Amino acid sequence: MDSNQTIPTTTGPLSTTDTAMLEVLVPGYGFVSRILMSYLNFDVSAYLQVLVSLAVFGATARYALFALWAHFNEFFVSRAEIRLDDETFHYLMFWISRIKTNSYWSDSDSDDEDLDGDEDDEDETFNGGKDASFDSYWARVTTRDKYKKMQFTPSEGCHYFWYKNRPLMLEREHRDGGMWYVMNNERIFLSCLGRNPTVLKELLAEAQQAYVERDSNRTVIYRGSRFAAGQSFAWYRCMARLPRPLSTVILDQEQKHDFLDDIKEYLHPRTRRWYTNRGIPYRRGYLLYGPPGTGKTSLCFAAAGLLGLKLYLLDLNSTALDEDSLSSLFSELPRRCIVLLEDVDSAGITKSRTAKSPSTSTSDTPTSDATSKDGSAAAASTAAKEGDKKGGITLSGLLNVIDGVAASEGRILIMTTNHVEKLDAALLRPGRVDMKIAFGYTSEADIKELFTSIYATMDTDIARNRAPAIHSNGSARLPTNISAGSIAKTEGGIIQNSEENNGEVKKEKTNLQDLVSLRSRISDLASEFAAVIPSGEFTAAEIQGYLLNNKETPELAIKGASEWVQTTRDKKRAMDAEGEAEPKPEGEGEGRDKA
Numbered sequence: 352m353d354s355n356q357t358i359p360t361t362t363g364p365l366s367t368t369d370t371a372m373l374e375v376l377v378p379g380y381g382f383v384s385r386i387l388m389s390y391l392n393f394d395v396s397a398y399l400q401v402l403v404s405l406a407v408f409g410a411t412a413r414y415a416l417f418a419l420w421a422h423f424n425e426f427f428v429s430r431a432e433i434r435l436d437d438e439t440f441h442y443l444m445f446w447i448s449r450i451k452t453n454s455y456w457s458d459s460d461s462d463d464e465d466l467d468g469d470e471d472d473e474d475e476t477f478n479g480g481k482d483a484s485f486d487s488y489w490a491r492v493t494t495r496d497k498y499k500k501m502q503f504t505p506s507e508g509c510h511y512f513w514y515k516n517r518p519l520m521l522e523r524e525h526r527d528g529g530m531w532y533v534m535n536n537e538r539i540f541l542s543c544l545g546r547n548p549t550v551l552k553e554l555l556a557e558a559q560q561a562y563v564e565r566d567s568n569r570t571v572i573y574r575g576s577r578f579a580a581g582q583s584f585a586w587y588r589c590m591a592r593l594p595r596p597l598s599t600v601i602l603d604q605e606q607k608h609d610f611l612d613d614i615k616e617y618l619h620p621r622t623r624r625w626y627t628n629r630g631i632p633y634r635r636g637y638l639l640y641g642p643p644g645t646g647k648t649s650l651c652f653a654a655a656g657l658l659g660l661k662l663y664l665l666d667l668n669s670t671a672l673d674e675d676s677l678s679s680l681f682s683e684l685p686r687r688c689i690v691l692l693e694d695v696d697s698a699g700i701t702k703s704r705t706a707k708s709p710s711t712s713t714s715d716t717p718t719s720d721a722t723s724k725d726g727s728a729a730a731a732s733t734a735a736k737e738g739d740k741k742g743g744i745t746l747s748g749l750l751n752v753i754d755g756v757a758a759s760e761g762r763i764l765i766m767t768t769n770h771v772e773k774l775d776a777a778l779l780r781p782g783r784v785d786m787k788i789a790f791g792y793t794s795e796a797d798i799k800e801l802f803t804s805i806y807a808t809m810d811t812d813i814a815r816n817r818a819p820a821i822h823s824n825g826s827a828r829l830p831t832n833i834s835a836g837s838i839a840k841t842e843g844g845i846i847q848n849s850e851e852n853n854g855e856v857k858k859e860k861t862n863l864q865d866l867v868s869l870r871s872r873i874s875d876l877a878s879e880f881a882a883v884i885p886s887g888e889f890t891a892a893e894i895q896g897y898l899l900n901n902k903e904t905p906e907l908a909i910k911g912a913s914e915w916v917q918t919t920r921d922k923k924r925a926m927d928a929e930g931e932a933e934p935k936p937e938g939e940g941e942g943r944d945k946a
C-alpha cells in the first residue's frame with residue numbers, strides 16, 4: 352500500500368482545513384457528517400450555508416426575544432420583590448398554603464391548620480368524643496398527629512395563577528452566592544401585567560390579613576437570632592401562644608397595676624405627642640429584678656398578652672451577637688412592641704465594663720469605683736473595643752442601642768435580672784430604666800393565692816360545657832369567679848353533659864350552695880397550707896412545682912407540705928455548701944440566686 356496515500360477525512364467540497372475549523376466550532380461535525388455520508392449518502396457540507404444562516408438567525412431571534420421580554424417586563428409588568436427576612440415573605444407563604452382546592456399549588460384543606468398547635472382543638476378532641484377517657488382521647492390525638500396536614504408551597508421557578516381574574520406570576524428563587532439549603536438566600540417575585548400594581552398590593556394585604564388573623568388572640572413571640580452561622584441577625588417568629596391572664600401572676604396588686612398603668616400611659620397617643628413636643632426621646636424602660644422563679648418573665652408575657660403587643664426576645668449572652676447586629680435588630684423593631692432582655696446581669700455587661708468581653712466569660716469582674724460609677728467615657732470605649740475584637744455585647748454598646756442618638760423609639764424595653772446589685776448605674780439611670788419592680792419570695796398572701804389558683808377551677812377550665820370536677824371528698828375544683836350567671840351556665844352544661852355521659856357526670860352535678868361551700872373550703876385549705884409554708888423563704892416557682900405534683904389532691908399537698916419544706920431546705924443547704932467548697936469555674940452559676 353502506498354504510504355503517501357491519504358484517507359479522505361472530509362466529505363463534499365470542503366477542504367480538510369475547513370472541516371477542522373468546523374470541528375472546532377461544532378464539535379462532532381466531522382464524525383456526524385461522515386456517518387451521514389456513509390449511511391444516507393447525505394452531504395451536509397452542501398447545506399452548510401443554509402445551516403449557518405439558520406443558526407445565526409436563531410441566535411439573533413433568541414437575543415431579540417430576550418431583549419423584547421426584558422423591555423416588556425420593564426414597561427408593561429409590575430413586580431414586587433419579597434425577601435425572606437421580610438415578614439411579608441411569611442404572609443405570602445402562609446396565604447399560598449391556605450389556597451383552596453381549585454388553586455394552582457394546593458389541594459389542601461389546611462384552613463384549620465395551626466402551625467403552632469391549637470390547645471382548643473385538642474380540648475375539642477377530648478370533649479367532642481363520646482368516650483371522654485384519656486386513652487381514647489390520646490389514641491385520637493396520636494392518629495391525627497400522624498396524618499398532620501401538609502402545607503403545599505410553590506417550588507423554585509416560575510408559577511402562573513389567577514387572582515381576582517388577573518393572571519399573576521410568582522417566581523421563587525435562591526440568591527446566588529449562598530448554599531442552596533440556606534433559606535435566607537431566598538426571595539419571591541410577584542408580577543402582574545400592566546403598570547398598575549394594585550392587584551399585587553391587594554394580594555399582599557389579603558395575605559397579611561390571613562396571617563394576622565391567625566394570631567388574633569395570641570401573643571406572638573419573636574426571637575433575635577441567625578438562621579445559620581455566618582448569616583446576619585434578624586427577628587424570627589418563634590411561636591404564638593395564648594395570652595397569660597394577668598391575674599395568674601402573683602405580685603403585689605399595687606405594683607402590678609402601677610406597672611400596667613405606666614405602660615398604658617406611655618402607649619397613649621397624647622404621651623407620644625408630649626414627648627415629641629418637648630424633644631424627649633419617646634422610649635420607656637423597665638427593670639424587673641429578683642430571685643429566679645419569682646414571676647418576672649410571667650409578668651412580661653402577661654402584659655404583652657393584655658396589651659396585644661408582640662414580644663421580642665433577645666439573648667445578650669450570645670457571643671455571635673455584636674454591636675452592629677444589636678443595633679440593626681433594634682432598628683427593625685416595629686413601632687409598638689415589648690423587647691425583653693432576660694438576665695442582663697449575666698451578659699457580660701455588668702460593672703465589669705473594662706474587663707473581659709462576654710465571649711470569654713459571663714462572670715462579673717470587679718473594677719475600680721470610678722469605672723462603675725461613671726456611665727460612659729473612656730472605660731466604656733475600652734470595653735467597646737474589647738467587644739469588637741472578640742464579639743459579644745459591651746455595656747457601652749447596649750447603652751447606645753437603648754438610648755443613643757440612633758436608638759429606636761416607641762418600643763417598651765423590659766430587662767430582667769437576678770442580681771440588680773451587679774448592674775452598672777449607667778444602665779439603671781432614668782431614661783434607660785424608668786421603673787423598677789422588685790420580685791421576692793412568697794408572702795403568706797401569695798402562698799394562699801397560689802394554692803387557690805391551682806385548686807380552683809377557672810372559667811376557662813369549664814368552657815365548652817364542661818362541668819367542674821367535683822370529687823366526693825369535696826376537694827374538688829371550683830370556679831374562681833362564681834356569679835349567678837356563671838352558675839346557671841355551668842349547671843346548663845352539667846345537665847347537657849349528664850344526658851350524654853350519664854353516670855359519671857351525674858356525680859358531678861352540683862348547685863350554687865355546693866359551689867359556694869367548696870369555694871370557702873378551698874380558701875380554708877389555702878390558709879392551712881400557708882400556715883405550714885414559711886413566708887419569705889420560697890419562690891412562687893418552687894411552691895407551684897410542689898403543688899403541681901398534687902394537683903388533684905389539695906389535702907395531700909397540705910399533708911406533705913412540712914416534709915417538703917424540710918427537704919427543700921436541706922437541698923438548698925447542701926447546694927450552698929457544695930458551692931462554697933468547690934471553687935466555681937469562671938462564669939458558672941452566674942445569674943442564679945440561691946433559690
Ligand SMILES: Nc1ncnc2c1ncn2[C@@H]1O[C@H](COP(=O)(O)OP(=O)(O)OP(=O)(O)O)[C@@H](O)[C@H]1O
Nearest residue numbers: 599600601602642643644645646647648649891892
Ligand atoms: N409570681 C408568680 N406568679 C405566678 N406564677 C409564678 C410566679 N413566679 C413564678 N411563677 C411560675 O414559675 C415559673 C417560672 O416563672 P418565671 O419564668 O416568670 O420566673 P422568672 O422570675 O422570670 O425566673 P428567671 O429569673 O429564672 O427567668 C412559671 O411557670 C410561673 O408560672
